[in-house]
Amino acid sequence: MAAEHAAAAHDPxxxxxxxxxxxxxxxxxxxxxxxxxxxxxxxxLSYKGKSINGPGPHEILNIxxxxxxxxxxxxxxxxxxxxxxxxxxxxxxxxxIWLFMTALFGAGFVGFQCYEFTHFxxxxxxxxxxxxxxxxxxxxxxxxxxxxxxxxxxxxLWVLALRGRLGAPDSLKVEICGxxxxxxxxxxxAIFALIYLIP
Amino acid sequence: xDSSHAAAAPAHDGGHxxxxxxxxxxxxxxxxxxxxxxxxYVPGLPSHALVTVIIIxxxxxxxxxxxxxxxxxxxxxxxxxLFVGPLIIAxxxxxAIMALFxxxxxxxxx
Numbered sequence: 255m256a257a258e259h260a261a262a263a264h265d266p267x268x269x270x271x272x273x274x275x276x277x278x279x280x281x282x283x284x285x286x287x288x289x290x291x292x293x294x295x296x297x298x299l300s301y302k303g304k305s306i307n308g309p310g311p312h313e314i315l316n317i318x319x320x321x322x323x324x325x326x327x328x329x330x331x332x333x334x335x336x337x338x339x340x341x342x343x344x345x346x347x348x349x350x351i352w353l354f355m356t357a358l359f360g361a362g363f364v365g366f367q368c369y370e371f372t373h374f375x376x377x378x379x380x381x382x383x384x385x386x387x388x389x390x391x392x393x394x395x396x397x398x399x400x401x402x403x404x405x406x407x408x409x410x411l412w413v414l415a416l417r418g419r420l421g422a423p424d425s426l427k428v429e430i431c432g433x434x435x436x437x438x439x440x441x442x443x444a445i446f447a448l449i450y451l452i453p
Numbered sequence: 454x455d456s457s458h459a460a461a462a463p464a465h466d467g468g469h470x471x472x473x474x475x476x477x478x479x480x481x482x483x484x485x486x487x488x489x490x491x492x493x494y495v496p497g498l499p500s501h502a503l504v505t506v507i508i509i510x511x512x513x514x515x516x517x518x519x520x521x522x523x524x525x526x527x528x529x530x531x532x533x534x535l536f537v538g539p540l541i542i543a544x545x546x547x548x549a550i551m552a553l554f555x556x557x558x559x560x561x562x563x
Contacts, residue, residue, distance in 0.1 A: 273529055281532045285539030292543025296550035303556075321490050328486060328514075332479040335522050339472050429524075436523045440515050447511035451493055452504055 280430045284437045287400075291441050294396060295448060298389040305384035314377055315450055316370065323366035324446045327401070330359035331439045334432045341415075344422035350415045353428070356435065357408035360401055367398045390449070397445060400438045407431050470521050478521045485510050485517075 267274050302311075337352030371391070374380075379387045411431055414420040420427065470478075489510035492503055520526040525533055 271529070271531055273531060278532065278535065281535040285536050288536070288539045288543040289546060292546045293550075296547035299547065300550050300554035300556045317490070317493060321486075325483070325486060328482055329479065331518060331522050332475060335470075335475045336472065339469075339475070342469075433523055436518050439522075440518050443511055443514045443518070447489065447507050451489060451507045453493075453500060 274426060276426065276430055277433075280433050284433065287437060287441075291393075291397070291444070294389075294393040295444060298393050298449060301385040301389050305386045307384050309377060309379050309383075310386055311390075311449070312453070314374055314379055316373075317450055319366065319370065320446065320450050323363050323370075324442060324450075326359050326366070327363045327439055327442050330356050330363070331436050333359060334435045338425065338428050338432050341420065341428045342422055342425045346415055346421060349420070349428075350412060353408055353412040353415060357405050357412060360405040360408065360435070364398060364401055364405065367394065367401075371395075393445065393449070397438065397441055400441070404431075404435050404438055407434065469524050469527055474521060478517055482514055482517055485514050489514075 267276060269275055269278070271278070333352050333356040337349055337356055340346070340349035340352055371394075374387075379390075381388055381391045408431060411420060411428060414424075414427075489507055492498065492506045492510075495503075519536070525536065
């Protein structure tokens with residue numbers, strides 16, 4: 255406890271809890287995001303099967319394609335922790351590689367989603383078509399926007415690393431970005447299971 | 454470079470998993486995902502069994518990512534409270550909305 259107080263006296267980012275404010279802030283933000291996505295998922299499930307006209311989920315959802323994109327996002331979480339581990343041990347060569355690869359996998363996931371959305375629109379499913387279209391596009395669209403934000407964040411860290419402005423002392427920046435990135439991954443775990451896989 | 458981070462990191466980190474642990478967790482996640490997707494294509498699997506497999510797989514994957522990749526297993530309990538509290542509220546929101554609208558996962562709708 256004395257050590258925590260000593261650290262707090264020297265570092266304005268450490269509060270009386272002994273935790274970094276930025277990290278606590280990110281966890282509190284992720285908690286609020288849980289409720290945000292919880293509301294969207296709840297709305298989707300409540301309206302499931304209540305559309306008057308088609309197309310419905312069984313006619314349009316492509317499980318093999320989405321399984322690949324879900325796997326890509328899941329593996330990007332591994333790349334993210336590898337990036338964090340590399341930055342923490344000040345191995346910036348691999349830190350840069352893993353950060354870029356994480357962003358690339360994230361961009362790949364967004365690409366899959368863009369293809370899926372375009373395909374659905376060509377099949378006649380839009381935001382206005384029916385309850386399924388409205389709830390599906392709002393839920394997955396917000397998730398895709400979060401992933402896009404994460405990719406931009408990762409690329410910003412990668413550029414900092416390329417310029418030599420990211421190292422082991424800044425590993426908290428990568429850790430906080432990683433928390434956000436893993437969160438978008440766990441939201442997709444829930445969306446993939448509840449929306450795509452459950453009949 | 455902000456040197457304050459160097460002091461910040463050891464103050465709250467209770468030690469993180471090793472790279473080997475991360476890779477093991479990723480392999481387990483891949484296996485669970487394969488089981489989850491494979492269950493969808495098992496012919497004749499009853500709907501309630503399929504839903505159970507998918508939900509348990511999803512919860513396992515969720516817990517593994519949060520515990521190991523997000524380091525919640527190694528971090529302060531306060532962070533767990535900050536995240537799990539709203540998560541419980543979110544789950545309650547989903548169940549409440551579904552109950553209000555009469556939508557159920559396992560039971561056939563009237």
